[in-house]
Amino acid sequence: MMIGNWLDIGPVTQIEPGTARTLPVLGCEEIAVFHTMRGEFFALRNQCPHKQGPLSQGIVHGDVVTCPLHNWNISLRSGKALGDDEGCVPTIPLKVDAGRLYLLRSAVVTRAEAA
Amino acid sequence: MNAPVNFERAGLPGNGRERLVVIGNGMAGCRAVEEILARDPLRFDVTIFGAEPRVNYNRIMLSPVLAGEKTFDEIVINTPEWYEDNGITLVSGDKVVSIDRETQSVIAASGRVEPYDRLLIATGSDPFIIPVPGKDLDGVVTFRDLDDVDRMLAAADRGGSAVVIGGGLLGLEAAHGLNLRGMKVTVIHLMPTLMERQLDEAAGYLLRSELERRGQTILTGANTKEILGEGGRVAGVRLEDGTEIACDIVVMAVGIRPATALAREAGLEVERGIMVDDHMVTSDPAVLAVGECVQHRGTCYGLVAPLWEMCRALADHATGAPTGYEGSVTSTKLKVSGIDLFSAGDFSGGEGCEDIVMRDAARGAYKRVIVKENRLIGAVLYGDTADGSWYFDLMKKGEDIAPIREALIFGQAFASGGALADPNAAVAALSDDAEICGCNGVSKGTVVKAIQGGACSLDTVRSTCKASASCGSCTGLVESLLALTLGGEVQSGPKTLCKCTSFTHDDVRRLILEKELKLIPQVMQELHWTTPDGCSSCRPALNYYLLCAWPGEYEDDQKSRFVNERMHANIQKDGTYSVVPRMWGGLTNPRELRAIADVVEKYDAPMVKVTGGQRLDIFGIRKEDLPAVWADLNAAGMISGHAYGKSLRTVKTCVGSEWCRFGTQDSTGLGVKIEHMTWGSWMPHKFKIAVSGCPRNCAEATIKDFGVICVDSGYELHVGGNGGIKVRATDFLCKVSTEEEAMDMCAAFTQLYREEAHYLERTAPWIERVGLQYVKDRLAEAGAVERYAARFRYSQQFMQDDPWARRAAGEDAKLHQHLAEVRPFPTAPKPQLENA
Numbered sequence: 001m002m003i004g005n006w007l008d009i010g011p012v013t014q015i016e017p018g019t020a021r022t023l024p025v026l027g028c029e030e031i032a033v034f035h036t037m038r039g040e041f042f043a044l045r046n047q048c049p050h051k052q053g054p055l056s057q058g059i060v061h062g063d064v065v066t067c068p069l070h071n072w073n074i075s076l077r078s079g080k081a082l083g084d085d086e087g088c089v090p091t092i093p094l095k096v097d098a099g100r101l102y103l104l105r106s107a108v109v110t111r112a113e114a115a
Numbered sequence: 116m117n118a119p120v121n122f123e124r125a126g127l128p129g130n131g132r133e134r135l136v137v138i139g140n141g142m143a144g145c146r147a148v149e150e151i152l153a154r155d156p157l158r159f160d161v162t163i164f165g166a167e168p169r170v171n172y173n174r175i176m177l178s179p180v181l182a183g184e185k186t187f188d189e190i191v192i193n194t195p196e197w198y199e200d201n202g203i204t205l206v207s208g209d210k211v212v213s214i215d216r217e218t219q220s221v222i223a224a225s226g227r228v229e230p231y232d233r234l235l236i237a238t239g240s241d242p243f244i245i246p247v248p249g250k251d252l253d254g255v256v257t258f259r260d261l262d263d264v265d266r267m268l269a270a271a272d273r274g275g276s277a278v279v280i281g282g283g284l285l286g287l288e289a290a291h292g293l294n295l296r297g298m299k300v301t302v303i304h305l306m307p308t309l310m311e312r313q314l315d316e317a318a319g320y321l322l323r324s325e326l327e328r329r330g331q332t333i334l335t336g337a338n339t340k341e342i343l344g345e346g347g348r349v350a351g352v353r354l355e356d357g358t359e360i361a362c363d364i365v366v367m368a369v370g371i372r373p374a375t376a377l378a379r380e381a382g383l384e385v386e387r388g389i390m391v392d393d394h395m396v397t398s399d400p401a402v403l404a405v406g407e408c409v410q411h412r413g414t415c416y417g418l419v420a421p422l423w424e425m426c427r428a429l430a431d432h433a434t435g436a437p438t439g440y441e442g443s444v445t446s447t448k449l450k451v452s453g454i455d456l457f458s459a460g461d462f463s464g465g466e467g468c469e470d471i472v473m474r475d476a477a478r479g480a481y482k483r484v485i486v487k488e489n490r491l492i493g494a495v496l497y498g499d500t501a502d503g504s505w506y507f508d509l510m511k512k513g514e515d516i517a518p519i520r521e522a523l524i525f526g527q528a529f530a531s532g533g534a535l536a537d538p539n540a541a542v543a544a545l546s547d548d549a550e551i552c553g554c555n556g557v558s559k560g561t562v563v564k565a566i567q568g569g570a571c572s573l574d575t576v577r578s579t580c581k582a583s584a585s586c587g588s589c590t591g592l593v594e595s596l597l598a599l600t601l602g603g604e605v606q607s608g609p610k611t612l613c614k615c616t617s618f619t620h621d622d623v624r625r626l627i628l629e630k631e632l633k634l635i636p637q638v639m640q641e642l643h644w645t646t647p648d649g650c651s652s653c654r655p656a657l658n659y660y661l662l663c664a665w666p667g668e669y670e671d672d673q674k675s676r677f678v679n680e681r682m683h684a685n686i687q688k689d690g691t692y693s694v695v696p697r698m699w700g701g702l703t704n705p706r707e708l709r710a711i712a713d714v715v716e717k718y719d720a721p722m723v724k725v726t727g728g729q730r731l732d733i734f735g736i737r738k739e740d741l742p743a744v745w746a747d748l749n750a751a752g753m754i755s756g757h758a759y760g761k762s763l764r765t766v767k768t769c770v771g772s773e774w775c776r777f778g779t780q781d782s783t784g785l786g787v788k789i790e791h792m793t794w795g796s797w798m799p800h801k802f803k804i805a806v807s808g809c810p811r812n813c814a815e816a817t818i819k820d821f822g823v824i825c826v827d828s829g830y831e832l833h834v835g836g837n838g839g840i841k842v843r844a845t846d847f848l849c850k851v852s853t854e855e856e857a858m859d860m861c862a863a864f865t866q867l868y869r870e871e872a873h874y875l876e877r878t879a880p881w882i883e884r885v886g887l888q889y890v891k892d893r894l895a896e897a898g899a900v901e902r903y904a905a906r907f908r909y910s911q912q913f914m915q916d917d918p919w920a921r922r923a924a925g926e927d928a929k930l931h932q933h934l935a936e937v938r939p940f941p942t943a944p945k946p947q948l949e950n951a
């Protein structure tokens with residue numbers, strides 16, 4: 001069943017455009033959910049590939065977030081560091097349906113099982 | 116789903132034709148029938164059921180009907196004669212209520228039962244109604260069919276005001292029509308940008324300004340909470356933030372849902388839409404579906420262009436020569452007279468995508484094309500849509516645009532003209548009297564002469580002949596002329612603010628004032644930003660420049676703030692924050708110390724440290740706890756210490772004349788007074804002040820941005836010091852004899868720095884760049900100190916509002932709270948969600 005695979009994390013209106021909010025997952029890594037100015041949503045592990053900066057606190061421009069600690073630019077789409085920096089943060093599949101946000105359940109909890 | 120169907124079945128009617136029943140007398144249903152007839156007019160006996168009591172008309176033209184630009188008769192597609200001439204039975208005004216796939220028949224509301232050999236579902240979409248209280252009140256209408264238009268026209272006849280919920284294509288066309296019909300219209304849109312699915316922020320801003328100019332009220336980021344009624348009729352709308360808008364009619368235009376109920380109940384495979392294959396066949400081979408009600412390769416469409424292609428594939432298949440439909444690239448045009456807007460393809464950007472942006476502020480035009488792997492994949496045009504179809508064509512054909520890439524944004528005329536494909540060549544081809552700079556009326560000949568006369572950089576061209584010195588939209592042309600005239604000898608100009616613009620910090624600051632630019636998207640449009648919404652360098656800079664230019668008017672943009680300024684605390688490497696409460700002049704008392712000690716214990720702060728600025732820094736506070744920590748500190752009378760900001764940090768003092776045997780003047784008291792005057796002011800960079808009571812300088816005033824050294828005969832004022840990476844001792848500015856003069860000079864110097872330095876430039880590099888003499892001269896002009904000081908104090912009225920108190924009271928709570936918390940059980944992997 002499709003529905004069962006998706007975790008409903010609430011209405012889209014919870015996240016202002018151009019910002020992100022956090023979703024702690026007990027026993028594993030916190031997730032940052034982004035809403036771009038263009039109205040797209042993305043979910044990534046809330047950890048910069050450089051030195052684990054909380055990406056949720058960075059400035060969002062286009063589909064990029066600038067890490068608040070040392071200004072690495074991270075693509076929200078791929079999780080990859082842009083420019084000369086190298087590294088990648090895991091992304092979590094996200095979908096919007098009828099005004100609500102859903103994250104792929106398995107991507108949210110796999111790390112919990114591994115841990 | 117792809118199994119071929121055998122149409123040669125038994126039990127056909129007397130004439131030997133198959134019975135084709137169509138549900139939906141709309142654009143797709145009728146088009147499909149037309150396509151079939153064109154291929155094989157004798158194959159089917161056709162019966163069409165339509166819920167609407169009329170013939171098929173061009174639904175997209177309902178907008179011009181509403182606006183009074185067309186009549187219903189003008190938009191009819193299939194007249195009654197068409198049905199008759201083609202032997203089609205039209206059952207209009209009778210809705211099909213169920214499909215019986217066992218007996219292969221449909222049942223209508225009237226009780227009519229119609230057997231079929233082939234069924235075509237073309238039920239279109241239903242308008243989505245947001246489930247708010249009051250949605251069923253009289254006067255809440257949708258915008259889908261002629262009856263809706265009639266309802267709106269009846270309301271418009273009575274006059275009054277309308278609220279349109281939804282700022283997408285449909286909502287804006289409804290708003291436009293009602294506005295032309297004399298109603299006062301307010302558009303409520305949930306997202307920050309109008310038509311956000313078709314437009315980016317920049318084009319949305321232009322559209323919004325134009326609609327506002329026409330008298331509509333546009334509320335973006337507005338969430339409808341309730342529709343208010345009076346005696347069963349609509350009386351107004353209440354938003355989530357409490358705003359109420361009185362109105363006589365509410366048009367709900369928030370989106371559409373494929374009309375799938377019939378198909379779902381009949382047991383056909385349905386996801387968002389009715390699932391069809393490339394031949395428009397559903398999960399039942401005898402049932403076809405077409406139009407907005409279907410889902411093809413994962414996509415549901417809401418525009419007509421895909422219908423035509425679907426209908427072609429459907430007819431090919433139904434008449435035995437299957438070809439297949441592979442999905443459509445769509446484009447959108449807004450049908451509001453006088454507004455030219457075009458959008459097509461994918462413009463959300465992404466991996467490997469590159470934006471090419473061109474803005475022409477003088478003409479209010481904006482163009483953006485998105486290129487990926489040398490293919491054009493999206494375009495947004497506002498103001499000048501002449502090239503829309505050309506871009507759309509390039510996109511659909513997937514043509515390699517590498518050879519014309521440089522000139523692509525200039526449009527077809529430039530790009531496809533062989534030699535003209537090189538923008539420099541295009542400029543070279545212009546005649547000498549062709550106008551280059553519209554703002555200053557400078558011709559090509561004049562620019563070339565200026566360049567030949569020695570102007571070898573953009574800047575010198577600007578200062579010699581004024582070309583590109585105003586709005587800057589011709590910068591590209593001037594650069595081409597420089598390249599053409601000088602070959603490789605063009606000098607690169609001064610550093611631009613960031614890679615999103617060709618303007619320098621000084622240009623941007625000057626133009627914000629000259630053109631009275633008061634919003635970030637407005638600056639980006641007027642100054643031709645080359646990115647849709649800037650970057651992490653220019654957003655904070657623009658936010659500061661606007662804040663400084665328009666105190667009290669400009670609303671601080673939190674999302675353009677660096678984390679520390681947004682959170683009013685300093686982020687640490689583990690993601691927690693440190694908190695520094697203000698202690699005026701470095702003085703404190705038992706009550707404050709006790710409150711700090713309590714906070715440290717209550718929130719388990721692992722470290723407290725005395726800072727270089729004579730404050731106490733509490734480490735390890737989590738973002739969720741910040742508002743509570745601040746509330747506790749506020750309760751003891753302490754406010755934000757701004758240790759996190761590009762702002763006044765601290766005023767450091769020494770022990771002072773009350774205790775120190777060397778002290779002169781009331782230096783500590785002066786420090787406290789200066790801190791009361793300057794706290795809370797946003798600056799280009801952090802700003803530190805110190806006041807020492809004697810030249811022994813215990814407060815280290817000579818490595819501060821502004822330092823005061825008290826002597827017996829008065830106050831020596833020093834500026835531009837820095838104790839950071841590159842230590843710089845202050846320059847001596849002047850000596851004054853009273854405390855008032857010292858305070859005024861401090862305010863004036865601070866304001867000069869606030870108004871003229873570049874963002875992220877401390878006073879030390881600023882003074883080295885402009886020269887101490889310049890600063891002295893500016894402040895020595897007649898009345899200058901009073902003027903600057905007055906501007907500083909005016910601005911301070913709006914800045915001295917403790918951000919901690921506001922947050923503690925619940926403002927911007929979302930910045931501190933988690934979205935929710937996921938608690939997966941260790942055994943079952945099914946996560947539970949707890950709302951925070």
Ligand SMILES: Cc1cc2nc3c(=O)[nH]c(=O)nc-3n(C[C@H](O)[C@H](O)[C@H](O)COP(=O)(O)OP(=O)(O)OC[C@H]3O[C@@H](n4cnc5c(N)ncnc54)[C@H](O)[C@@H]3O)c2cc1C
Binds near residue numbers: 141166288374
């Ligand atoms: C105001 C407006 C402006 C638009 N502007 C544009 C535009 O500029 N460009 C563009 O590309 N698109 C535009 N569209 C969208 C376009 O009109 C649709 O994409 C198109 O009409 C879809 O065709 P369809 O046949 O799938 O649905 P429809 O045209 O809606 O036809 C479906 C028909 O089925 C009938 N029906 C539904 N259920 C039943 C049932 N159970 N029994 C019998 N009959 C039933 C409905 O009454 C309706 O008449 C606009 C739409 C509107 C409303």
Ligand code: FES
Binds near residue numbers: 067068
């Ligand atoms: S941790 Fe993100 S840039 Fe260093």
